[in-house]
Amino acid sequence: MAQQHTVRLSVNGKAYEREIEPRMTLVDFLRHELGLTGTHVGCEHGVCGACTIIKDGKAVRSCLMLAVQADGAELQTVEGLHGDNGLHPIQEAFIEKHGLQCGFCTPGFLMTTVELLGDHPDPSDEDIREALGGNLCRCTGYQSIMESVRLAGAKLRAGAAVQAD
Ligand code: FES
Ligand code: FES
Known part of the structure; x- marks a missing residue:
């Protein structure tokens, strides 16, 4: 088994820590490790934008990043959108x-x-x-x-x- 790396980050204000393989993409981390399947996977090549999330205040394509590159980051996903009456x-x-x-x-x-x-x-x-x-x-x-x-x-x-x- 490939060497595992520890990733600690925050998603929608909640802290997470996981041991993962270094090759895991950020979108797979969100969907498979954290169960946050609101972020979708389309092209996996940075072309379609379906996997866009906010990382440290900036929109990024989470299929183009490795989860280990987001160590220490603050992320926001579609699950974090809400307003006074429910929807943002x-x-x-x-x-x-x-x-x-x-x-x-x-x-x-x-x-x-x-x-x-x-x-x-x-x-x-x-x-x-x-x-x-x-x-x-x-x-x-x-x-x-x-x-x-x-x-x-x-x-x-x-x-x-x-x-x-
Ligand atoms: S899945 Fe298409 S840009 Fe990421
Ligand atoms: S791809 Fe169906 S609503 Fe945009």
Whole structure:
């Protein structure tokens, strides 16, 4: 058996420690070691974006990273999204604007949108296209995803305005 390495990291605010083989990818670690199967595996080559998660505040493709490279990191996955009434405003927006059909690509789009709206609370259409350009969807035709992200930004801005009052 290959030599095992210890990985300690935090996912959605919870600390984990596991002994793993050094060749294990981060997406396999999340899905198989931690049981967090909300992060999907599509191409496994960094092309489709289905495996996108947030690592230390930045969107990354978890199929392109080894789990040992995330030692000490703070990760956020789709399971960590929530809002006052259950769903996160970004999730609500994708539902309201029909930004998904089969849902396979959706966790990646949601997490990419988390990063986008964190960096650009009021993004232009060009900002949205650039941010989402690396995420592939075989169902929706993208227009409804654009509308979902616009609505998500509006919801988050409205929430921030209420909090500031
Ligand atoms: S599965 Fe990671 S980019 Fe496609
Ligand atoms: S909703 Fe099916 S691949 Fe995007």
